[in-house]
Amino acid sequence: MTASVVLVVADAADLGARAAARVAARARPEVDVRWVPGYAWDRTRWTHRVTSTGRASTRLTFPAGFGEPVDDDDLALVWFRTATSVPSALRGASAADRDYAAAETQALAVSWLAALGDRVVNAVTGDGPTGPAWSGARWRAEASTAGLRVTDGVAATSARLVPGWSGSAWDARRPHDTTPEVVRRVLVAGRRAVGASGVAEARGCCALAEAARCRILSVGFDAAGGVVDAQPLAPVISPDEIALAGTFLAEVA
Structure with a gap:
C-alpha cells in the first residue's frame, strides 16, 4: 500500500502550521494532507500494539470531520506540533489521575512517533513528541x-x-x-x-x-x-516561513 497521508497535528491557534498544510495540499492534490487541531487530537481514539520483538503499530480513529482512520502504513509524513494533554474523557478526573493520564498519553505518542522513524519531521526523544528538549x-x-x-x-x-x-x-x-x-x-x-x-x-x-x-x-x-x-516547535509566521514549510511537506510526502 502506498503511504498517502501527511498528518499535521498542531494547536488550534497554530495558524502558520495550518497555512503550511494548505500550501502542501495545493502542491500535492493527490496526497491527503490532514490538519488535526489539538482539541480533535485529544478526542482521537488509539489502537497501539507492541510485539514481543518491540515492533509498534498504531491505528488512529479521528473525531467526525477529521477524516477516515489512519494506520501506520498510510502515513507518508507526520509533523507533530502540540504538547500531548489529558484525553477529553478524563477532564473530570482527580488531579493525580489527570497527571498520570497526561504522562501515559505522552509516552504513547512518543512510542507511536518513534516507530514511524524518518516519516516524522522531527525525531522524538523520551522528553516529548515535538523534538529534542535541549537546554x-x-x-x-x-x-x-x-x-x-x-x-x-x-x-x-x-x-x-x-x-x-x-x-x-x-x-x-x-x-x-x-x-x-x-x-x-x-x-x-x-x-x-x-x-x-x-x-x-x-x-x-x-x-x-x-x-x-x-x-x-x-x-x-x-x-x-x-x-x-x-x-x-518552530514558530511559522511570515509568508516566507509558511511557504518554505509547506513546500517541504509537499516535497517529502
Whole structure:
C-alpha cells in the first residue's frame, strides 16, 4: 500500500502550521494532507500494539470531520506540533489521575512517533513528541559545533557561581541569566532556510538542524548575530516561513 497521508497535528491557534498544510495540499492534490487541531487530537481514539520483538503499530480513529482512520502504513509524513494533554474523557478526573493520564498519553505518542522513524519531521526523544528538549546551553554548544556564532550571555543556577559577580547575599543564591533576547529567527525546513543573514549562516542553521535530527527548526539570534536558542516547535509566521514549510511537506510526502 502506498503511504498517502501527511498528518499535521498542531494547536488550534497554530495558524502558520495550518497555512503550511494548505500550501502542501495545493502542491500535492493527490496526497491527503490532514490538519488535526489539538482539541480533535485529544478526542482521537488509539489502537497501539507492541510485539514481543518491540515492533509498534498504531491505528488512529479521528473525531467526525477529521477524516477516515489512519494506520501506520498510510502515513507518508507526520509533523507533530502540540504538547500531548489529558484525553477529553478524563477532564473530570482527580488531579493525580489527570497527571498520570497526561504522562501515559505522552509516552504513547512518543512510542507511536518513534516507530514511524524518518516519516516524522522531527525525531522524538523520551522528553516529548515535538523534538529534542535541549537546554539553551546545549543548543548553543551544538550551534557552535555547526559553525555558528553564539551569544556571549551568561547563565548560572546561582549568581555567586559567575566570576566577577557582586551583589546581595539574597541575590547570590538566585539564578543569574544575562542571555540576550532573540531579535531574529531563521527557519530551517529540509535543506533550505529563510531569514538568514547570509549563505554561511544558512548552512550553519541547516547543519544544526541535521545534528538535532529536526527537519523543521527555528534558530534564534541576538542583535549581534549570535545564536541564543533553537526551537523544534518552530514558530511559522511570515509568508516566507509558511511557504518554505509547506513546500517541504509537499516535497517529502
